[in-house]
Amino acid sequence: MVPAGLATAASLKAAREAIAAGVTTLQVDAAAERAIVAAGGVSNFQMVPGYRHTICASVNEDIVHAIPSNRVLQPGDIISVDSGAYLDGWNGDAAITVVVPGGEDLDAVAEREELSRVTEQALWHGIAQLARARHLNEVGAAIEDFVRSQGDYGILENYVGHGVGRDMHEDPTVFNYRVNRKGPEVKPGLVVAIEPMLTTGSNETFVQEDGWTVTTIDNSMGCQWEHTVAVHHDGIWVLTAEDGGAAGLNQFGITPKPFA
Ligand code: MG
Secondary structure, X not given: OHHHHHHHHHXXXXXXXXXXXXXXXXXXXXXXXXXXXXXXXXXXXXXXXXXXOOEEEEEOOEEEOOOOOOOEOOOOOEEEEEEOEEEOOEEOOEEEEEEOOOOOOHHHHHHHHHHXXXXXXXXXXXXXXXXXXXXXXXXXXXXXXXXXHHOOOEEOOOOOEEEOOOOOOEEEEEOOOOOOOOOOEOOOOOEEEEOOEEEOOOOOEEEXXXXXXXXXXXXXXXXXXXXXXXXXXXXXXXXXXXXXXXXXXXXXXXXXXXXX
């Protein structure tokens, strides 16, 4: 799964580089697609029935699953980009969030930057917990505990993380909040996409008429960060990070282990 993960990371790096005021989300999509093809993969989002694009590009009050379009990014917009690559019969799945530079409403920019920071850190808390966990529900508890410590954010419950493998979406479910059932044992061979989705307000959402875009019901801002993470005999490895997650896990005293 390493090549699929690296192709996914490359697509998000290309998307990040493409994001700027004046650019359309379709242009960001094209940049991500080129990177996946250059890495020898194909977009697994394009393999989802009814979906034709490489990324989901969710801007402001859209949280996830927004379809790339001619929407022009504005200074201060917060955009979450979700992407995945299929390569050598395996899948990767990851997401990043960027606040478009140049916003003049400094309070709004600060709120959005903070939402992205908290969501990304929630992801790393979840990944760190996976490295220590006996059961998968410990990941969601760690995410929720961190988010609650940071302020009054909404944690989506209608959308959750998942196993990744031959298919992009597999069992088991990875919750971003506390659940009573323990879930499967965390052991070598488990590969999951951990993907906290937060809002600055309510966690209630609706799906737009396009059938895909998930939007906050109270017009609060939405944000998603995601990585695909493998548990193996020597430890964990973040497949969709070029460094295996070393930079993000350093704060927890955890060193990701490459595959022997
Ligand atoms: Mg996912």
